[in-house]
Amino acid sequence: MSIVDIKANGSVGIVKTEYFTFAIPPDKFVLESGEELSPVTIAYETYGVLTPERDNAILVCHALSGSAHAAGFHSESDSKPGWWDPMIGPGKALDTNKYFVVCSNVIGGCSGSTGPGSINPKTGKPYGLDFPFVTIRDMVRAQIELMKHLKISQWLCVIGGSMGGMQALEWAVNFPDLIKSAVVISAPPKSDAQQIAFHAVGRHAIFSDPKFSSGNYYDTAQPANGLAVARMLSHITYLSEDSMKQKFGRRLQNESNFKYSVDKEFSVESYLEYQGEKFVNRFDANSYLYITKAIDYFDISRGYANLDEALKNVKAKVLVISFTSDWLYPPRESKKLAFALARQGKNVSYCNINSPYGHDSFLIDYEKMSQLVSGFIKHTYTPGRICPHCYAPEKEIIAGPRIVIPNSIFSSKRIDFDLIVDLIEPNSKVLDLGCGTGSLLCRLEREKQVKGLGIEINEDYIISAVNCGLPVVQADIDEGLSELPEKCFDYVILSMTLQVVKKPALILKEITRIGKKCIVSFPNFGHWRVRTQLLLKGISPVTENLPYTWYDSPNRHFLTLKDFRNLCKSLGIKILKEVPLTKNGETKILPNLFSEEVLYLIANG
Amino acid sequence: MSIVDIKANGSVGIVKTEYFTFAIPPDKFVLESGEELSPVTIAYETYGVLTPERDNAILVCHALSGSAHAAGFHSESDSKPGWWDPMIGPGKALDTNKYFVVCSNVIGGCSGSTGPGSINPKTGKPYGLDFPFVTIRDMVRAQIELMKHLKISQWLCVIGGSMGGMQALEWAVNFPDLIKSAVVISAPPKSDAQQIAFHAVGRHAIFSDPKFSSGNYYDTAQPANGLAVARMLSHITYLSEDSMKQKFGRRLQNESNFKYSVDKEFSVESYLEYQGEKFVNRFDANSYLYITKAIDYFDISRGYANLDEALKNVKAKVLVISFTSDWLYPPRESKKLAFALARQGKNVSYCNINSPYGHDSFLIDYEKMSQLVSGFIKHTYTPGRICPHCYAPEKEIIAGPRIVIPNSIFSSKRIDFDLIVDLIEPNSKVLDLGCGTGSLLCRLEREKQVKGLGIEINEDYIISAVNCGLPVVQADIDEGLSELPEKCFDYVILSMTLQVVKKPALILKEITRIGKKCIVSFPNFGHWRVRTQLLLKGISPVTENLPYTWYDSPNRHFLTLKDFRNLCKSLGIKILKEVPLTKNGETKILPNLFSEEVLYLIANG
Known part of the structure; x- marks a missing residue:
């Protein structure tokens, strides 16, 4: 492939790893453990061009076995691009036509940055286990030195997966002024x-390998067997059970029949051994020990009373992404992080992308992740732009799927939205439950300067909302909102959703707990057309506002204005306002009979 | 603890491992691989007394690292009972007051039965890797020799967990006449x-250990490091992520602060190393190689066209049990097995017990498993007994929780059940969806001699049904019935369930695909009381037959007789009979207005 081809394929082309050395004696780099390192070299690569304002720099952080080589090729004959090439390049999520992308090898690593395989200036020999211990925070602090060297005062975004994600979080919590956003x-x-x-x-496998020699193996050969076992094992944790089944199943490697021996013979065995061997040729066992231990030590709440206290520091917008089939770092932990950020009133979005590839999904499954990341960063870079998702598209077409949400009676013009916008005080904090693609939140942000948060279950809606610059957290309202504390929002909105949730009473209790005031709307099942259809025709009613036949309806509950009033009474909820609606707006006459939809303003009594 | 105390605690008391040797030269035991073994010794233990009819013998099969010592103590000073002691003993699930329980060590093992550590008569030295390869089927075939020795012609039950479950399945498929039931x-x-x-x-870790010496380590020391790594790794797969979090979390073993070193320091690390060491002291590395490989080779459909073909052989009643948090052998595979047995018309029950302990649950979480197993075996042993669950209790109180199902209008006397029983031809095959504790199925078995199968989602209902001797498979009807083929039942019953399923149209299509005829009943939403409540009071109706308020109803769909007729028409389903019901029985006058419940006999048009 020539460079021309490479460029045509959206690649950054031929790149070169660069090196930066700091803490040159007598200077030193003091680590979290109190130990010192001097000098320290950082291997890094950059893609794209830094603006004169130096405001378009993105730092990419790598995972356990990654390197500074995130994108492009090292030579024309190089057949394998950098480890996150599908994310970085012209027109890609980290668009090198717009952004200046930096990736550096972590300290403690073995791909150019100072690590246990580097020469210890005190002895003239490789450090081995004399290398001082490094934490995720130390890795980040070394990146700060690189940042200074590159004369970047704030990253537009710090992004990474797995251990890279831990670094991004470390940046957000402990160096809040140095980043505008984190993924x-x-x-x-x-x-x-x-x-x-x-x-x-x-680690036990590495320690047990006689070649380990307490880490002093650089003159001989490294503990390849132990390291291979470690890698084979980790590799299983990076894949999902299902993807392994699909890829290998019970296939035998060479034979059609069993060998009836203890030797390897299944394809999955050969594959793992190959992965082990390949890894041994490119990675240092001591670095594996240091980096895995740094990951084990990682707890972002360390040094703080708890996670929430730690997250209080965050100033950046944060996008949290997980993948459904990741069992090594289960999505529920990412969700916990997102809710903890939300509790602290931070600008946070969270999406659990449906993917079969396990933990490795972030290195395999690029489509939705790219849509989320590109929209998130784009909006961080130019927050003021008008969002084509809410108004008619202007210049720019946003990424992400186009979605039409089946709405209430107000399919073209949402009069109910007008009413909701009217009800809400400027500059208040608003939670929109079941926010869809975020059109109401977007209006509220523009017209009432609210600080909004959406909760939505649908992945595509979330992508759309994030592309609109809105903070939306993926969650199932039916699982409750116990993650959110009392009165943390001025308004909670539950628009046309009450009738589809599993437990409406629970939800009403929850929203009035969380919100100082709540706005609830639903279709009126007491409308005269509904009543008469059932009475006269003897069939389950189908109307414009209840458009589903009985067997394909997403609606689980059918309630009238009276039903709602009764429930509020029994729950001790005060009705501050009742706005019965028809297609033409508010109606005052016999609302339980004539309104097709109704909007309530309620609060804890 | 004295023997008196031990007995008082429901223990089998002091037991002794016995040994039986067969295939004494010139005889030989030919293995599946074609290789031969001679002689073969089996270590075994027995608990309880064999009846003169020799019809109460139960075989317990152990897992990877188990032994013949399943229950009781080896001496008065022995502090640790056998590996499944909570299941075996007087009054326990495998009640030694009633049954004769046998457990034997598998061949290839290292706890008394012939294995790679045994002396090779040809060389006078331990076999090592010269030991011929054994499969799960070979293990079972050795157990058959023991069975002959004990003069047992048929096991009342063969039961086991993990590799023990594989053996039980092997018995059921390949030695169908030798067992009455399998768990x-x-x-x-x-x-x-x-x-x-x-x-x-x-295995790679064991092979990599220099002490392995191609398996000839019996004169020196075994590859303890490699075996320890293997065990530590397996041990993680036996626990659930959540149970590890609960048990260890991020706790440090000795320090309050990090050591900042690559040494072990987290509690979970110490625990795993301890597990590794303990294992090395009781288990032979070569046996570990042989047995894990035998497990890897295990595929009950091997030698058959597919799983269903293999299961055609089964004559035993089968109880399949899984645990929700088992990620090593995920419950969905157990469910697949259960449905495959059901497809072949076998007597099968399946329950996925809710438990947090991962794969090890079968060695930890005894309550529900005991209830299922005891009821299943009791009913296999005395199938003719009258079930107190359906009629008034007579002599015996059954195990398992007592459950009252909120029923239709016929809470005391189910007239609808009478009608269903009347509709069904004797000796037909019947599937009851949402069968609850099985009261209808039980009646149909007694009064119409049907061959029944229930599908139910609730674990406690299933335990109850199994204790009634009924075959019930745990499944969520909303996930579809695609596992079941066309017209595999004469009747499919969907009693008072249509209104709670997610997709009624899909379910109707599915049941008319599976059943030659189907019986469907549901509450009539077109009843005059329902209509008038909505019309006159303007509230969502609450009647005797629709007793829920709008916000706590499990009902998702509200349909009338007309609605149902219309849907059947549009799906091409023929209505063979419509029976509108009131509390007093069938009603003929204006059924859509006056029936509170309705029962249909339908079939594919």
Whole structure:
């Protein structure tokens, strides 16, 4: 492939790893452990061009076994691009036509940055286990030195998956002024027992390898067997059970029949051994020990009373992404992180992308992740732009799927939205439950300067909302809102959603707990057309506002204005306002009979 | 603890491992691989007394690292009972007051039965890797020799978890006349890629240990490091992520602060190392290689066109049990096995017990498993007894929770059941969807001698039904019935369930596909009381037959007789009979207005 072809394919082309050295003696780099390192070299690559304002720089953080080589090729004969090439390049999510993208190898690593395989100036030999211990925070602090070197005073975004996501979170919490936004992908707020356990077994395998020689193996050969076992094991944790079944199943490698021996013979065995061997040729066992331990140590709440206290520091907009089939770092931990950020009133979006590839999804499944990341960063870079999703498109077409939400009676002109906007005080904090693509939130942000947050279950709607610059967290309202504390929003909106939730009473209790005031709307099942259809025709009613036949309706509950009033009474909820609606707006006459939809302003009594 | 205390605690007391040797030269035991073994010794234990009819013998099969010592103590000073002691003993699920329980160590193992550590008579030295390869089927075939020795012609039941469940399934499929029933716990119908992968890494660790010496280590020391790594790794797969989090979290073993080193320091690390060491002291690395490979080879459909063909052989009643948090052998595989047995018209029950302990649940979480197993075996042993669950209790109180199902209008006397029983031809095959505790199925079995199968989602209802001797498979009807083929039942019953399913049209299509005829009943939403409440009071109706208020109703759909007729028409479903019901029985006058409930006999048009 010639450079011309490479460029045509949206590649950054031929790139070169660069090196920057700091803490040159007598200077030193003091680590979190109190130990010192001097000098320190950072290997890094850059793609794209820094603006004169130096405001378009994005830092990409790599995972356990990654390197500074995130995109492009090292030579024309190089057949394998950098490890995140599908994300970085002209027109890609990290668009090098717009942004200046930097990726550096972590300290403690073995791909150009100072690590246990580097020469210890005190002895003239490789450090081995004399290398001082580094944490995720130390990795980030070394990146800050690189940042200074590049004369960047604030990253537009710090982004990474797995250990890279931990770094992004570390930036957001402990260096809040140095970043405008963070994207935390497939990374939990802390390492937990099972993750530590898998690493511990891998380290045990390395320690047990006689070639390990207490880490002083650089003159001989590294503990390849132990490292291979560690890698084979980790590799299983990066894939999903289902993707392994699809890829290998019970296929035998060479034979059609069993060998009836203890030798390897299944394809999956050969594959893992190959992965182990390949890894041993490119990675240092000591670095594996140091980096896995740094990951095990990672707990973003360390040094703080708890996670929420830690997140209080955050100033950046944060996008949290997980993948449904990731069992190494389960999505529920990412969701916890997102809700903790929301509790602290931070600008946070969260999406759990449906993908079969397990933890490795962030290195395989690019489509939706790209849409989320590109929209998120684009909007961070130019927050003022008019969002084509809410108004008619102007210049720019946004990424992400176009969605038409089946709406209430107000399909073309949402009079109910007008009413909701009218009800809400400027500059208030608003939670929109079941926010869809965010059109109401968007209006509220523009017209009432609210600080909004949406909760939505649909992945595509979330992508759309994030592309509109709106903070939206993916969650199922039916699972409750216990993550959110009392009165943390001025308004909670539940628009045309009450009738589809599993437990309306629970939801009403929850929203009046969370919100100082709540706005609830639903279709009126007491409308005369509904009543008479059932009475006279003896069939389950189908009307413009209840358009579904009985067997395909998403609606689970059918309630009237009276029903709602009764329930509020029994729950001790005050009705501050009742706005019965028809297509033409508010109606005052016999509302339970003539309104097709109704809007309530309620609060805890 | 004295023997008196031990007995008082429901223990079998002091037991002794016995040994039986067969295939004494010149005889030989020919293995599946074609290789031969001679002689073969089996270590076994027995608990309880064999009846003169020799019809109460139960075989317990152990998992990877188990032994013949399943219950009781080996001496008065022995502090640790056998590995399944909570299941075996007087009054326990495998009640030694009633049954004669046998457990034997598998061949290839290292706890008394012939394995790679045994002396090879040809060389006078341990076999090592010269030991011929054994499969799960070979393990079972050795158990058959023991069975002959004990003069047992048929097991009342063969039961086991994990690899033990694989053996139970092997018995059911390949030795169908030798067992009356099988209980397959936490075991899939075949080993798949991820499971093979974990074993492969463990074996690789053993092979990589220099002390392995191609398996000839009996004169020196065994490859303890490699075996420990293998065990540590497996151990993680036996626990759930959540149970590890609960048990260890991020707790440090000794320190309050990080050591900032690559050494072990988290509690979970110490725990795993301890597990590894403990294992090395009781288990032979070669046996680990042989047995894991035998598990990897396991595929009950091997030698058959597919799983269904293999299961055609089964004559035993089968109880399949899984645990919700088992990620090593995910419940969905157990469910697949259960449905495949159901497709073949076998007597099968399946329950996915809600438990947090992962794969190890079958060694930890005894309550519900005991209730299922005891009821299943009791009913296999004395199938003719009258079930107190359906009629008034007579002599015996059944195990399992007592459940009252909120029923239709016929809470005391189910007239609808009378009608259903009347509609069904004797000796037909009947599927009851949402069968609850099985009261209708039980009546149909007694009064119409039907061959029934229930599908139910509630674990406690299933336990109740199994204790009634009824075959019930746990499944969520909303997830579809695609596992069941066309016209495999004479009747499918959907009683008072249509209104709670997510997609009624889909379910109707499915049941008319599966059943030659179908019986459907539901509450009539067109009843005059319903209509007038909505019309006159303007509230969502609450009647005797629709007793829920709008916000706590499990009902998702509200339909009338007319609605149902219209849907059937549009789906091409023929209505063979319509029986509108009131509390007093069938009503003929204006059924859509006056029936509170309705029963249909339908079929594909």
